[in-house]
Amino acid sequence: xxxxxxxxxxxxxxxxxxxxxxxxxxxxxxxxxxxxxxxxxxxxxxxxxxxxxxxxxxxxxxxxxxxxxxxxxxxxxxxxxxxxxxxxxxxxxxxxxxxxxxxxxxxxxxxxxxxxxxxxxxxxxxxxxxxxxxxxxxxxxxxxxxxxxxxxxxxxxxxxxxxxxxxxxxxxxxxxxxxxxxxxxxxxxxxxxxxxxxxxxxxxxxxxxxxxxxxxxxxxxxxxxxxxxxxxxxxxxxxxxxxxxxxxxxxxxxxxxxxxxxxxxxxxxxxxxxxxxxxxxxxxxxxxxxxxxxxx
Amino acid sequence: xxxxxxxxxxxxxxxxxxxxxxxxxxxxxxxxxxxxxxxxxxxxxxxxxxxxxxxxxxxxxxxxxxxxxxxxxxxxxxxxxxxxxxxxxxxxxxxxxxxxxxxxxxxxxxxxxxxxxxxxxxxxxxxxxxxxxxxxxxxxxxxxxxxxxxxxxxxxxxxxxxxxxxxxxxxxxxxxxxxxxxxxxxxxxxxxxxxxxxxxxxxxxxxxxxxxxxxxxxxxxxxxxxxxxxxxxxxxxxxxxxxxxxxxxxxxxxxxxxxxxxxxxxxxxxxxxxxxxxxxxxxxxxxxxxxxxxxxxxxxxxxxxxxxxxxxxxxxxxxxxxxxxxxxxxxxxxxxxxxxxxxxxxxxxxxxxxxxxxxxxxxxxxxxxxxxxxxxxxxxxxxxxxxxxxxxxxxxxxxx
Numbered sequence: 001x002x003x004x005x006x007x008x009x010x011x012x013x014x015x016x017x018x019x020x021x022x023x024x025x026x027x028x029x030x031x032x033x034x035x036x037x038x039x040x041x042x043x044x045x046x047x048x049x050x051x052x053x054x055x056x057x058x059x060x061x062x063x064x065x066x067x068x069x070x071x072x073x074x075x076x077x078x079x080x081x082x083x084x085x086x087x088x089x090x091x092x093x094x095x096x097x098x099x100x101x102x103x104x105x106x107x108x109x110x111x112x113x114x115x116x117x118x119x120x121x122x123x124x125x126x127x128x129x130x131x132x133x134x135x136x137x138x139x140x141x142x143x144x145x146x147x148x149x150x151x152x153x154x155x156x157x158x159x160x161x162x163x164x165x166x167x168x169x170x171x172x173x174x175x176x177x178x179x180x181x182x183x184x185x186x187x188x189x190x191x192x193x194x195x196x197x198x199x200x201x202x203x204x205x206x207x208x209x210x211x212x213x214x215x216x217x218x219x220x221x222x223x224x225x226x227x228x229x230x231x232x233x234x235x236x237x238x239x240x241x242x243x244x245x246x247x248x249x250x251x252x253x254x255x256x257x258x259x260x261x262x263x264x265x266x267x268x269x270x271x272x273x274x275x276x277x278x279x280x281x282x283x284x285x286x287x288x289x290x291x292x293x294x295x296x
Numbered sequence: 297x298x299x300x301x302x303x304x305x306x307x308x309x310x311x312x313x314x315x316x317x318x319x320x321x322x323x324x325x326x327x328x329x330x331x332x333x334x335x336x337x338x339x340x341x342x343x344x345x346x347x348x349x350x351x352x353x354x355x356x357x358x359x360x361x362x363x364x365x366x367x368x369x370x371x372x373x374x375x376x377x378x379x380x381x382x383x384x385x386x387x388x389x390x391x392x393x394x395x396x397x398x399x400x401x402x403x404x405x406x407x408x409x410x411x412x413x414x415x416x417x418x419x420x421x422x423x424x425x426x427x428x429x430x431x432x433x434x435x436x437x438x439x440x441x442x443x444x445x446x447x448x449x450x451x452x453x454x455x456x457x458x459x460x461x462x463x464x465x466x467x468x469x470x471x472x473x474x475x476x477x478x479x480x481x482x483x484x485x486x487x488x489x490x491x492x493x494x495x496x497x498x499x500x501x502x503x504x505x506x507x508x509x510x511x512x513x514x515x516x517x518x519x520x521x522x523x524x525x526x527x528x529x530x531x532x533x534x535x536x537x538x539x540x541x542x543x544x545x546x547x548x549x550x551x552x553x554x555x556x557x558x559x560x561x562x563x564x565x566x567x568x569x570x571x572x573x574x575x576x577x578x579x580x581x582x583x584x585x586x587x588x589x590x591x592x593x594x595x596x597x598x599x600x601x602x603x604x605x606x607x608x609x610x611x612x613x614x615x616x617x618x619x620x621x622x623x624x625x626x627x628x629x630x631x632x633x634x635x636x637x638x639x640x641x642x643x644x645x646x647x648x649x650x651x652x653x654x655x656x657x658x659x660x661x662x663x664x665x666x667x668x669x670x671x672x673x674x675x676x677x678x679x680x681x682x683x684x685x686x687x688x689x690x691x692x693x694x695x696x
Binding site: 005008009011012013015016019111115116117118120122123127128129130131133137138139140209212213214216218219222223253254257258261262263265266 | 349350351352354355357358484510511512513515517518520521522524525527528541544545547548551552553554569570573574575576577578
């Protein structure tokens with residue numbers, strides 16, 4: 001294997017990894033606030049992308065994306081109020097099961113509102129044939145958009161959760177809801193807010209990856225599985241780690257493809273997920289003590 | 297606690313039920329097919345249909361469902377077949393072979409249909425082949441794989457062109473271009489596996505070397521990894537064999553990683569949606585296909601021209617979307633059934649089945665069908681035309 005080819009595999013891994021990473025970030029927001037894994041996260045991505053694709057017929061691309069993010073954000077809030085709030089005192093596990101049901105509902109609703117066909121947003125820069133060349137290898141400029149948007153989202157979330165009152169309030173709810181309530185935090189709205197935030201970020205992610213992956217109503221679940229694997233790999237609740245884990249998994253898959261039949265690629269994510277769950281359930285980038293504290 | 301528990305479970309059950317029972321655009325039987333109870337000279341013929349209206353093969357199943365409903369409505373408007381009205385029962389398999397199997401059993405055992413149109417994909421067809429044979433129910437598959445009619449099952453037929461013929465046409469074109477070293481990629485489903493097997497089998501006959509053969513998941517969202525592997529083998533052309541949306545990615549990803557060799561697709565590429573999704577990158581793609589996509593430019597003397605133009609105009613004016621070859625496969629299936637019932641002068645399964653085997657010169661959208669007792673497809677490789685994509689549109693491929 002010559003050098004440009006190795007770089008090419010690396011770039012391929014980064015392309016795929018950046019998609020995994022941006023999906024994983026959405027999982028972390030809701031988990032950080034509620035301890036729930038939202039299995040409808042993949043559907044939020046597709047809803048966002050579908051809305052943007054429809055709006056793009058009448059408004060410029062940037063406006064279509066902004067509007068799609070806003071609409072999906074509101075939708076995320078409504079879903080929480082209608083479906084999850086009535087079961088607010090249920091155990092975390094039960095809430096997770098509700099999100100699985102929601103994902104199916106949203107998927108079927110999308111099939112009725114749109115159709116079964118493949119849709120896509122145009123490439124943000126250039127066209128489907130544009131490439132950027134480094135070290136004799138090539139990649140699509142859209143990959144830079146995906147990575148760039150992931151970085152901005154992670155940076156934004158870090159600032160939001162660390163330094164704003166609202167962000168801290170959301171984290172407080174996750175740590176100890178009773179104590180947070182006693183401090184005057186309206187815990188129910190914090191949960192709603194977390195769903196809105198992750199729906200909005202999911203929609204943005206869905207739009208950014210749409211030129212690369214294309215968008216079809218039932219694509220959410222496979223994307224969510226990879227995103228979930230990456231979120232676990234990085235350590236749930238840690239968005240920065242999720243991005244690194246996403247790129248790692250993408251690279252791992254690319255080099256597995258380079259050496260073995262590509263059919264084995266799909267097994268990689270599952271094996272990695274199992275290994276992490278057995279050996280290091282807190283994730284690669286979270287210190288064990290912290291993980292233990294969280295679990296308690 | 298109890299009430300809440302019930303509520304949660306209820307939400308879930310509703311969600312699951314909606315998913316399972318085909319709330320997916322469940323196609324209604326067209327109203328005119330129900331003959332008034334007062335005057336029933338001939339009992340209606342029950343025809344089942346299993347299409348992948350949703351799921352990864354939805355690009356096939358959806359136009360097939362629309363076509364079947366349109367054609368049956370036309371038949372009933374014209375007085376049915378030999379005095380019998382046709383009742384069409386459409387089921388959505390969601391592109392899942394297991395679902396197709398249970399739907400087939402339902403159609404055979406409960407609905408007692410004369411024939412089943414579909415399924416859309418080869419994997420689903422193979423899943424129900426034996427069931428239809430044992431249930432003595434005529435199966436007119438809309439899927440391509442050779443294995444559907446070879447080995448032969450007396451009740452099983454198919455309307456799309458053979459995949460071995462598609463492979464032959466691709467190899468002939470490659471030979472003309474002076475290319476002998478190719479890379480093959482295919483989706484890991486029934487259609488992809490069958491195509492890859494045909495390509496491997498026929499390669500020596502045409503002096504082709506398959507430098508590398510790889511498969512990818514039907515739900516794949518990026519193929520740069522596997523294409524890099526082909527690039528590493530220095531292939532002179534890429535053959536991609538699938539019916540999934542991933543085929544639009546192949547063209548894009550090849551350009552993006554700088555793999556500048558001709559791209560050949562299978563006859564599964566015959567839907568303009570895939571070209572649109574591929575954008576600029578799809579230009580120059582070469583693929584074998586039925587003549588539906590180039591009906592307008594066929595010479596006026598071509599036997600298929602009238603049939604193709606009529607189907608295309610009917611479909612496009614009714615559904616406001618481009619006709620695809622897949623819908624044409626469903627059209628051909630119903631056409632063959634109609635001709636066979638007319639010829640048999642009976643609606644007994646065994647007689648209709650035997651009549652299909654004697655049909656000659658039936659002009660359909662996929663080609664001119666000539667069935668025999670051993671050929672349950674009735675088409676040869678002339679049913680394919682080599683097409684290419686020019687400026688985002690299909691055109692007849694001409695040697696450069």
